[in-house]
Structures are given as structure tokens and as C-alpha cells.
Amino acid sequence: MDTEFLLVDGYNIIHAWAPLKELAEENLEMARDKLLEIMSNYQGYKKIAVIVVFDAHKVKGSIGKVYRHHNIDVVYTKEAETADNYIEKVAHQIGRQYRVRVATSDGLEQIIILGKGATRISARELYNEVQQLEKQMRKKYIKQKAAKRNTLETFLDPEVAEWMEELRRKK
Numbered sequence: 001m002d003t004e005f006l007l008v009d010g011y012n013i014i015h016a017w018a019p020l021k022e023l024a025e026e027n028l029e030m031a032r033d034k035l036l037e038i039m040s041n042y043q044g045y046k047k048i049a050v051i052v053v054f055d056a057h058k059v060k061g062s063i064g065k066v067y068r069h070h071n072i073d074v075v076y077t078k079e080a081e082t083a084d085n086y087i088e089k090v091a092h093q094i095g096r097q098y099r100v101r102v103a104t105s106d107g108l109e110q111i112i113i114l115g116k117g118a119t120r121i122s123a124r125e126l127y128n129e130v131q132q133l134e135k136q137m138r139k140k141y142i143k144q145k146a147a148k149r150n151t152l153e154t155f156l157d158p159e160v161a162e163w164m165e166e167l168r169r170k171k
Contacts, residue, residue: 007087009104010054016105016123040070045133053083091118
């Protein structure tokens with residue numbers, strides 16, 4: 001039981017995170033894309049299975065859609081199926097075999113998924129976790145970039161590099 005799943009209620013998270021909510025007011029598709037990029041980065045760092053679920057239950061004739069976005073799974077529910085219903089069903093199916101966390105700010109949904117074998121994480125907690133991971137990734141990137149700095153001396157013959165250093169010191 002080493003696989004962990006994070007099920008994300010997509011629209012719920014978009015409307016709970018201020019930067020995404022503001023973006024959604026301008027363009028909902030851009031907010032969805034931004035959430036998917038954030039969750040893809042999160043998955044890359046945490047190495048867990050991430051499933052982002054979007055409601056399409058009001059879309060007449062929707063048969064649902066599941067696809068891979070980089071390293072995460074994205075689900076659009078079928079007509080008459082809410083993201084909450086889909087998440088509950090999946091949490092119940094995999095909750096006995098795997099660690100499952102559900103990210104939503106929906107209080108009722110948080111209570112329901114506890115009975116499905118999953119743990120909950122609020123939208124605010126996930127946001128804070130994502131922010132912390134982004135800071136860690138930035139620090140790691142800067143540290144790696146500094147360690148791999150390409151300078152002229154890196155590519156010069158040691159004798160030439162020493163000669164250039166002597167010239168620099170004489171100035």
C-alpha cells in the first residue's frame with residue numbers, strides 16, 4: 001500500500017483559491033488550465049497519483065471524459081453526475097487498498113468522504129501545501145542553478161584559466 005491518491009474537486013478548488021477565482025472571473029478555461037499546471041507540478045514533486053475532477057453534470061448529453069494531462073488524470077463527469085458523486089465513488093473503490101486524500105472546501109463532502117475510507121484536506125490546506133512546495137522547488141532550482149554555473153573558466157585549460165586569473169588580480 002505505497003500508492004497515494006489525491007482527488008481534487010476542480011471547480012471547488014478554483015473558487016476557493018483567490019488567484020484562481022480571480023482568473024476564473026476573467027476566463028474559466030484559463031483557471032482550469034492553471035489549476036492543472038499547479039497540480040501537475042505538485043504531482044511531480046510529491047510523486048503521488050493526482051486526479052482532478054470537473055463537473056460536467058449540467059452539460060446536456062455529456063458522456064464524460066477522462067484524459068491524461070502531463071502526469072495527472074483529468075475527469076469531466078457525465079451528465080447528471082457531480083464531481084462530488086464521482087469523487088465519492090472513486091474514494092470508495094480505491095480507499096480500501098490505497099491512501100486517498102480528497103481536496104475540497106465543501107464541508108458536507110468532507111464529511112461524506114471520511115466514511116468512504118479517505119482523508120480530507122481543505123482547499124486552504126492544499127493551497128498552503130502547494131505554496132510551501134513551490135517555495136521548496138524554487139530554492140532547489142536556484143541552488144542547482146548556482147551549483148551548475150557555466151563560466152569561461154569551466155571550459156578553459158587549467159593553465160590558461162590560471163593565466164587569466166593572474167591578469168584579473170593585476171588590475
